[in-house]
Amino acid sequence: MQNQTEYIVEVSDLKKTYEKVEAVKGVSFNVSKGELFGLIGPDGAGKTSIFRILTTLMFPSSGDVKLLNYDVVSEYKNIRTNIGYMPQRFSLYQDLSVEENLAFFARIFGTTIEENYDLIKDIYIQIEPFKDRLAGKLSGGMKQKLALCCALIHSPDVLVLDEPTTGVDAVSRKEFWEMLIRLKQKGITILVSTPYMDEANMCDRVALIQNGEIMSIDKPEAVIANFGRKLWAVKSNNIYQLIQDLRSIDFIDTVFPFGEYLHVTAKDLDLDLKDLKLRLKEKNHSEIEILEIEANIEDCFMELMTK
Amino acid sequence: MRKIKFILQKEFIQIFRNKTMLPMIFGIPIIQLVILVHAATLEMKSIDMYVVDKDLSSLSHKLVSKFEGSPFYNISGSSFSIDEANEAIEKNQADFILHIPQGFERDLMRENSSKVQLLIDGINGTAASLVNAYSSSVIADFNRNIIVDLTQRPQIVDSNPISVETSYWYNPELNYKIYMLPGILVILVTIISMFLAAMNIVREKEIGTIEQLNVTPIKKFEFIVGKLVPFLIIALFELAFGLAIGKFFFHVPMVGSLGLLFGFAVVYLLVVLGIGLFISTISSTQQQVMFIAFFFMLVFILMSGIFTPTESMPMWAQKVNIINPFYYFMRVIRMILLKGSGFWDISREFFSLVIYAVIMLSLSVWRYRKVS
Numbered sequence: 001m002q003n004q005t006e007y008i009v010e011v012s013d014l015k016k017t018y019e020k021v022e023a024v025k026g027v028s029f030n031v032s033k034g035e036l037f038g039l040i041g042p043d044g045a046g047k048t049s050i051f052r053i054l055t056t057l058m059f060p061s062s063g064d065v066k067l068l069n070y071d072v073v074s075e076y077k078n079i080r081t082n083i084g085y086m087p088q089r090f091s092l093y094q095d096l097s098v099e100e101n102l103a104f105f106a107r108i109f110g111t112t113i114e115e116n117y118d119l120i121k122d123i124y125i126q127i128e129p130f131k132d133r134l135a136g137k138l139s140g141g142m143k144q145k146l147a148l149c150c151a152l153i154h155s156p157d158v159l160v161l162d163e164p165t166t167g168v169d170a171v172s173r174k175e176f177w178e179m180l181i182r183l184k185q186k187g188i189t190i191l192v193s194t195p196y197m198d199e200a201n202m203c204d205r206v207a208l209i210q211n212g213e214i215m216s217i218d219k220p221e222a223v224i225a226n227f228g229r230k231l232w233a234v235k236s237n238n239i240y241q242l243i244q245d246l247r248s249i250d251f252i253d254t255v256f257p258f259g260e261y262l263h264v265t266a267k268d269l270d271l272d273l274k275d276l277k278l279r280l281k282e283k284n285h286s287e288i289e290i291l292e293i294e295a296n297i298e299d300c301f302m303e304l305m306t307k
Numbered sequence: 308m309r310k311i312k313f314i315l316q317k318e319f320i321q322i323f324r325n326k327t328m329l330p331m332i333f334g335i336p337i338i339q340l341v342i343l344v345h346a347a348t349l350e351m352k353s354i355d356m357y358v359v360d361k362d363l364s365s366l367s368h369k370l371v372s373k374f375e376g377s378p379f380y381n382i383s384g385s386s387f388s389i390d391e392a393n394e395a396i397e398k399n400q401a402d403f404i405l406h407i408p409q410g411f412e413r414d415l416m417r418e419n420s421s422k423v424q425l426l427i428d429g430i431n432g433t434a435a436s437l438v439n440a441y442s443s444s445v446i447a448d449f450n451r452n453i454i455v456d457l458t459q460r461p462q463i464v465d466s467n468p469i470s471v472e473t474s475y476w477y478n479p480e481l482n483y484k485i486y487m488l489p490g491i492l493v494i495l496v497t498i499i500s501m502f503l504a505a506m507n508i509v510r511e512k513e514i515g516t517i518e519q520l521n522v523t524p525i526k527k528f529e530f531i532v533g534k535l536v537p538f539l540i541i542a543l544f545e546l547a548f549g550l551a552i553g554k555f556f557f558h559v560p561m562v563g564s565l566g567l568l569f570g571f572a573v574v575y576l577l578v579v580l581g582i583g584l585f586i587s588t589i590s591s592t593q594q595q596v597m598f599i600a601f602f603f604m605l606v607f608i609l610m611s612g613i614f615t616p617t618e619s620m621p622m623w624a625q626k627v628n629i630i631n632p633f634y635y636f637m638r639v640i641r642m643i644l645l646k647g648s649g650f651w652d653i654s655r656e657f658f659s660l661v662i663y664a665v666i667m668l669s670l671s672v673w674r675y676r677k678v679s
Contacts, residue, residue, distance in 0.1 A: 055522050085522045091515030095321050107313040108523050
């Protein structure tokens with residue numbers, strides 16, 4: 001009981017059922033103070049449901065969920081003053097200007113822009129030249145920054161960001177993660193969900209989620225370390241045929257396409273590369289390339305999914 | 308309470324930034340009042356009559372010219388064939404046929420009585436009975452004069468020994484516009500407030516901003532007050548604007564207290580806004596709001612007594628009118644403006660609406676959920 005206060009978020013055996021569909025099937029995790037916690041999974045995995053429950057927008061079907069030691073069902077009012085939420089869809093007033101949006105959200109939390117300006121300064125400074133522009137007329141990246149400012153303006157203890165980088169260009173995505181890391185350094189606990197596996201490495205800890213169940217929770221490095229197998233990248237002149245052919249070989253375990261390469265694992269610990277090359281040549285493949293590579297989060301995800 | 312101020316501020320910025328809003332607030336009342344008050348009249352003017360005069364006597368000419376002389380009739384055609392006349396009615400060229408049979412004058416001279424026939428297009432029942440009533444009175448008038456002419460002596464023994472002197476109170480000239488304008492104004496104010504309030508909240512649902520608001524510590528009542536007050540103010544302004552149009556363009560008398568009228572309007576608008584809010588809590592798109600609101604509006608307007616007195620409706624309809632907000636305001640606005648009714652005259656309507664407002668508002672506050 002002693003260390004209970006250290007956890008900012010405590011979720012145990014959370015379930016959420018929509019009529020007949022079970023969206024979240026008994027999920028448990030804890031997030032410590034100042035942590036950047038990532039919920040990684042494909043669309044429909046249940047990430048948004050979990051976040052909507054955490055932000056008290058929806059009641060859980062069963063299970064205990066606590067934020068800042070407040071229960072999300074019985075004490076939701078205490079939670080609302082202390083969290084910043086950025087929904088998946090841009091949901092600020094499109095017909096209000098940048099400054100009006102920010103001022104409105106500051107005021108209804110009983111504060112002012114000036115009071116917490118320090119917290120948003122780094123981000124706001126980038127959109128300040130457009131402060132009189134209507135929010136609906138901003139570009140995607142700027143909308144994202146404004147939404148983050150609005151979620152931060154009341155200086156929340158926890159920030160909940162639902163797929164903040166979906167639909168944002170690569171440069172803005174990188175910038176956005178840099179902003180999150182700076183916010184983390186200011187002591188804000190951040191929960192973020194994303195379908196992009198490459199963003200997992202930016203988190204302190206990640207939960208890999210699929211079909212409403214958490215498959216693994218660990219530091220990104222540890223998740224990768226747990227992969228525990230060798231992995232090869234294979235390529236040839238006919239990549240489509242290659243998938244079929246590799247899967248038909250008896251000592252090959254899994255084959256998944258990753259960009260221009262196929263990531264391949266073997267049923268045994270190691271793979272006889274010469275034998276593999278020979279077999280592929282027999283099936284009329286040319287320009288065959290086989291490299292041993294390090295696994296990344298996505299490989300781990302695929303691996304966990306097939307289990 | 309300060310949060311309500313911020314929500315109000317935000318709502319007004321949004322309302323006045325909306326480019327269709329101002330034309331709607333000012334344009335619609337002018338168009339509706341000016342066009343509808345003139346158009347929605349039950350007075351019959353320029354009734355098209357078709358004359359089939361088979362008698363062609365001086366007396367039949369006199370009867371026809373009696374109609375001709377009236378401002379209500381114009382003769383759209385005449386012939387000797389009743390078939391041609393029927394055809395004119397079928398082609399909508401005539402509203403009714405005046406059929407004077409052969410021997411009209413002769414019978415009248417010899418037997419002291421004669422017959423004419425009125426054939427009226429009955430598609431619109433109201434219009435048909437009005438045509439009948441007008442024409443019968445023209446013929447009755449003709450009748451009286453004929454007796455005087457034929458007997459060549461002043462009529463001592465009148466066929467109507469009791470003469471009826473009618474005097475219409477509160478609207479002595481039976482000016483239809485004075486009656487219609489308050490009614491149309493009620494519809495106008497209701498549409499503006501109910502639709503705008505309901506659409507506004509559903510719009511926040513559609514855009515997703517409601518989520519962002521729901522995670523804030525705004526209280527339910529703060530949100531609802533912040534949403535309703537702007538439309539209450541706009542609707543009251545609309546009412547004042549409409550009354551001004553009525554005063555200056557239609558010379559609608561305003562006998563009663565305007566303060567009382569506006570006081571009643573506030574209670575009425577709370578009911579209407581409560582209904583609007585309730586619709587918005589059970590809908591998730593603006594389209595749904597449109598359909599639900601439109602359905603209720605149509606039923607309520609037609610049952611409200613804008614055209615026909617509610618007392619002549621069947622009993623069940625009068626019972627339904629208990630939940631029809633239009634019904635109350637339609638009565639009260641006419642009572643106050645035309646009759647000069649005071650608070651105690653309208654107290655039954657007033658307290659009914661107070662109860663109604665409390666029910667509707669609590670129902671929608673209860674239905675509005677910050678958590679799903």
